[in-house]
Amino acid sequence: MKPIESLIKDNIKSLKPCQHGAEVHCAAQESGFKPQEILDFSSSVNPLGPSKKALDAIQEAFVEIVAYPDSNSNVLRQTIAGHLNGITKDNIVVGNGSTELMYLFAEAFLKRGEKALMAAPTFGEYERAVRKTGESVKFVRLDKSFQIEAEAFKREMTGCKLVFLCNPNNPTSKLIPKDNLTDIIDVALSQDILVFLDEDFLEFVDDEKNRSMIPQICKYPNLFVLRSFTKIFGLTGLRVGYGITSKEIADVLHCTKIPWNVNCLAQAAAVVAIKDETHLQITRELIKKEKVWLQTELSSIQSFSFTPPDANFFFIDIEKTGLTANALKHRLLKQGILIRDCSNFVGLNEFYIRVAVKTHGENMRLIEAFKRALKPV
Ligand SMILES: Cc1ncc(COP(=O)(O)O)c(C=O)c1O
The missing domain is CATH 3.90.1150.10 (Aspartate Aminotransferase, domain 1)
Incomplete structure (x- = not known):
């Protein structure tokens, strides 16, 4: 051998x-x-x-362990959509932690020879997700105050297939100014570049509602916004996260993912946690x-x-x-x-x-x- x-x-x-x-x-x-x-x-x-109510829901869901979970997390997607204006279940895809969705996104969209752009420093799984596909990563260094230099980022973006952005960014704990963010997404749209925007920590930010790009999903068919039940919801070990995007992109990721990717306890807990x-x-x-x-x-x-x-x-x-x-x-x-x-x-x-x-x-x-x-x- x-x-x-x-x-x-x-x-x-x-x-x-x-x-x-x-x-x-x-x-x-x-x-x-x-x-x-x-x-x-x-x-x-x-x-x-986590919420006590979510923990109770997990216990109640123990009886479901004998069966396969709902492969497409329908109830959870419906519940998440119910919390967001103008968003339907078809715009939502649920992952085994939000990390799974980074890997699915790169796998579904990066064709041979295509590049993904991201800031440095930022969350390391974007790079791994891209490298796992065999394609390459381009980094744009943050400036001295750990902010994205929008002009440099837009320049480097040209010719890339997709960009990863993290708002607020890990590890720097900095928000991307809203004007810079929309400017980057506008330019990306005009160049057919996909934007994977990680808002996993945004629920800890005071003016979350103003800062989030979820309400802009209809305006930007190139945008995928990431959220997680790991951070503010504290369901860390259960592994459940979600993305909000166009129906077209959500459908692609539903075809790309493995079946039964989110277990029944995680689905049950998330449905209750989001309401608490x-x-x-x-x-x-x-x-x-x-x-x-x-x-x-x-x-x-x-x-x-x-x-x-x-x-x-x-x-x-x-x-x-x-x-x-x-x-x-x-x-x-x-x-x-x-x-x-x-x-x-x-x-x-x-x-x-x-x-x-x-x-x-x-x-x-x-x-x-x-x-x-x-x-x-
Ligand atoms: C910015 C960011 N996004 C995503 C994740 C992973 O989240 P999840 O537990 O939902 O996979 C992390 C984990 O540290 C993170 O820092």
């Missing part, structure tokens, strides 16, 4: 293993803490967890208050540099601490706290970290741990 390596397709051979935040199990092994003892600031999800306005409101108020508190506390650490975040996480330049992100991460892990070392994001050096906004007691522990970790030894 030939070595397995010689049998792998070239585009698959060049893939590297996924690396993200929330590596709680690895962190537990390394630190000696139990996974449930680790305070995870590397994953920017609802610190209150009270839980969302409590979460937003908590995040708003804690962001202000963390902003003050983090600013008092002289060796940290950052600008106010738009999303529910802080992106911090720690170069002045004299430590790399990896070294600081390990000092915090000794205290049972996990942060995101951002050095594997394209376009960043080894001096950036990302921390989520959590509950007050947890945020206090983070600040104390930072201060301890930064004390001269």
